[in-house]
Amino acid sequence: MSKILIRGAKVLGGEPQDVLIDGEVIAEVGTGLSADGAQVVEATGKVLLPGLVDLHTHLREPGREDSETVLTGTRAAASGGYTAVFAMANTFPVADTAGVVEQVYRLGQEHGYCDVQPIGAVTVGLEGKKLAELGAMHESAAGVTVFSDDGKCVDDAVIMRRALEYVKAFGGVVAQHAQEPRLTEGAQMNEGVVSAELGLGGWPAVAEESIIARDVLLAEHVGSRVHICHLSTAGSVEIVRWAKSRGIAVTAEVTPHHLLLTDELVRTYNPVYKVNPPLRTERDVHALRTALADGTIDIVATDHAPHPHEDKDCEWAAAAMGMVGLETALSVVQETMVDTGLLDWAGVADRMSVKPAQIGQATGHGRPVSAGEPANLTLVDTEYRGQVDPAGFASRSRNTPYEGRRLPGRVTHTWLRGKATLVDGKLT
Amino acid sequence: MQRHLISAADLTRDDAVLILDTAEEMARVADRPIKKLPTLRGRTVVNLFFEDSTRTRISFEAAEKRLSADVINFTAKGSSVSKGESLKDTAQTLEAMGVDAVVIRHGASGAPYRLANSGWIDAAVINAGDGTHQHPTQALLDAFTMRRRLVGRDTGLGKDLSGRRITIVGDVLHSRVARSNVDLLHTLGAEVTLVAPPTLVPVGVETWPCEVSYDLDSTLPKSDAVMMLRVQRERMNAAFFPTEREYSRRYGLDGERMAKMPEHAIVMHPGPMVRGMEITAEVADSDRCTVVEQVANGVSIRMAVLYLLLGGNEPAVPNARTNEEK
Ligand SMILES: [Zn+2]
Numbered sequence: 001m002s003k004i005l006i007r008g009a010k011v012l013g014g015e016p017q018d019v020l021i022d023g024e025v026i027a028e029v030g031t032g033l034s035a036d037g038a039q040v041v042e043a044t045g046k047v048l049l050p051g052l053v054d055l056h057t058h059l060r061e062p063g064r065e066d067s068e069t070v071l072t073g074t075r076a077a078a079s080g081g082y083t084a085v086f087a088m089a090n091t092f093p094v095a096d097t098a099g100v101v102e103q104v105y106r107l108g109q110e111h112g113y114c115d116v117q118p119i120g121a122v123t124v125g126l127e128g129k130k131l132a133e134l135g136a137m138h139e140s141a142a143g144v145t146v147f148s149d150d151g152k153c154v155d156d157a158v159i160m161r162r163a164l165e166y167v168k169a170f171g172g173v174v175a176q177h178a179q180e181p182r183l184t185e186g187a188q189m190n191e192g193v194v195s196a197e198l199g200l201g202g203w204p205a206v207a208e209e210s211i212i213a214r215d216v217l218l219a220e221h222v223g224s225r226v227h228i229c230h231l232s233t234a235g236s237v238e239i240v241r242w243a244k245s246r247g248i249a250v251t252a253e254v255t256p257h258h259l260l261l262t263d264e265l266v267r268t269y270n271p272v273y274k275v276n277p278p279l280r281t282e283r284d285v286h287a288l289r290t291a292l293a294d295g296t297i298d299i300v301a302t303d304h305a306p307h308p309h310e311d312k313d314c315e316w317a318a319a320a321m322g323m324v325g326l327e328t329a330l331s332v333v334q335e336t337m338v339d340t341g342l343l344d345w346a347g348v349a350d351r352m353s354v355k356p357a358q359i360g361q362a363t364g365h366g367r368p369v370s371a372g373e374p375a376n377l378t379l380v381d382t383e384y385r386g387q388v389d390p391a392g393f394a395s396r397s398r399n400t401p402y403e404g405r406r407l408p409g410r411v412t413h414t415w416l417r418g419k420a421t422l423v424d425g426k427l428t
Numbered sequence: 429m430q431r432h433l434i435s436a437a438d439l440t441r442d443d444a445v446l447i448l449d450t451a452e453e454m455a456r457v458a459d460r461p462i463k464k465l466p467t468l469r470g471r472t473v474v475n476l477f478f479e480d481s482t483r484t485r486i487s488f489e490a491a492e493k494r495l496s497a498d499v500i501n502f503t504a505k506g507s508s509v510s511k512g513e514s515l516k517d518t519a520q521t522l523e524a525m526g527v528d529a530v531v532i533r534h535g536a537s538g539a540p541y542r543l544a545n546s547g548w549i550d551a552a553v554i555n556a557g558d559g560t561h562q563h564p565t566q567a568l569l570d571a572f573t574m575r576r577r578l579v580g581r582d583t584g585l586g587k588d589l590s591g592r593r594i595t596i597v598g599d600v601l602h603s604r605v606a607r608s609n610v611d612l613l614h615t616l617g618a619e620v621t622l623v624a625p626p627t628l629v630p631v632g633v634e635t636w637p638c639e640v641s642y643d644l645d646s647t648l649p650k651s652d653a654v655m656m657l658r659v660q661r662e663r664m665n666a667a668f669f670p671t672e673r674e675y676s677r678r679y680g681l682d683g684e685r686m687a688k689m690p691e692h693a694i695v696m697h698p699g700p701m702v703r704g705m706e707i708t709a710e711v712a713d714s715d716r717c718t719v720v721e722q723v724a725n726g727v728s729i730r731m732a733v734l735y736l737l738l739g740g741n742e743p744a745v746p747n748a749r750t751n752e753e754k
Binding site (some may be wrong): 004188191193194195196197198199200202204269279313314315316317318 | 453489515516534535536537538539541542545546559560561562604607630631632633636693
């Protein structure tokens, strides 16, 4: 059966409508659509969104399949309502050649849970010294358009300038992990009141802000597009706001955890809260929410960073940085942005699907929910309230900061080009 | 008292005074011909040192042995302990051996907290210094030394350090001793001033219960005790200050500066001292300098802490209390 009728869903949070999927596309949107020959999904009270797009996912394959694989990561993505994810380049080997990006791309296609768009490394081995073969990665079957040394900052101003210039040839974008390396030597957490007390090495806001300031100026100078990964401070927001007002082609992302959690949690010394950039202060959290609402920050990206238990079950300094996020992202956004009145569901669709697809040029994703469009869709039970139970995660890793926490909302269905990947909260 | 001693900030005023008073009892044992108590007979204490510190380890070991505990020394330095999971592995090995208390020294801030709170072991955990975080028994022995000198050995019993003005000088940023002392001295009612070049004061210090000054000379006349912190020469290479000479000139304690302190004021140092850098030999060897007493007091304090965390309801020192007024 190739026809599916989604009945009575609030499309983008609006009035209830029926959505008829036929094959890979949306055939019709309206009220009182005929269920003739279609499998019916009762969606009364639920919100229908375009399939979510994550511009910042760590799938770990190749190299760290004990943390995550393309299969487990894309299953986690489908569980979280995603139909496309951009896979970061910091794998082993690093995704700095056409061969590696094609492998990751093909695995995504084969498994079929979610489109995987590999991100290519900016520099060979993420070493920041020599440009990787950006053009070859773009021309490969993977069609890479986003480049990032994420995990590391492209800190050499000349290399950054060249990368920004070079990718203009094929409309690419450089996604910067903004972290001045000298200012963050030995950094373990946000530098401030809490780090002073705990005696943990500080990661100062200015280490992020100074790189963002430099990069928007470089982007302006060479007329290129730059994307700021996981922006985390109030000061960064101000710089991006200024750059946009000046017409600089900058886009920025914020993670769900930076919208919700603060560095006060580090007092537990529980490495589940260890992440890069670090959790910041209440003031930063509010600035980030406001900036996401007013569009200064363009998108939410998960920075889904799976790690095996043993890499977190240790003392803080020895622990790996990062947390998983694909399966909880929408709930955190609902709690911090929707339930607070900062963003409506159309706004969520924009920040979590439309804009990330545009930035990453994932044509076919982030499209309107209307006839003729690819049937990439996510159905959300926004009334659901429940505790996060990592035991049920599809991700191979369980390093979530939300274990036992009550979060609103739950993705019940995900369709990738008309094929259900998630039905009633269960992966197909 | 809590079950573990991780941070000086965890101690209430009454806890702290109880430890200081108990340490006075313990100190009397040192004056006896047989310096040993049966208090912890049959209990096993492990000194788990992931970071070298012969002084601290020997001090704990002496305290444990005077209380008749069985002592195991585990030094992880030099072995393949670099990955974090080894702390957990080591802890579980100790747990299997039925250890009653773990005295842990670790280069990572928070390691003792993790050890105590992660469910890895049941033993009591005593922090013997973690990263740049805390070193609570050092703070206690410093407070003990101050109370003896500034309030009195016997007259100090039951008392805190209310109104005493303490100045801590040097590398506050990297100092667990400074952090612990600020917390404990504040709890005990003292007024603390930190003095350091701005590069060696942590961002966020404004929330600490103390004053901060960059000027040593103006602070000295108002100090009842001046605690000099160790300044590592490596800090110079990391541009925390320009030269060793300049540091000494601005923040070092010499005879001339010491003369600006009130008559009764004492000079303290957690050791080991770098003579010539933060303190001149003249000051270090003067009778106002309490470094040697601090070492002796360290054993008494550690006996008191071990006894209070592990001891039952038996008096620590048989017949001692009945001879006292309290
Ligand atoms: Zn990153």
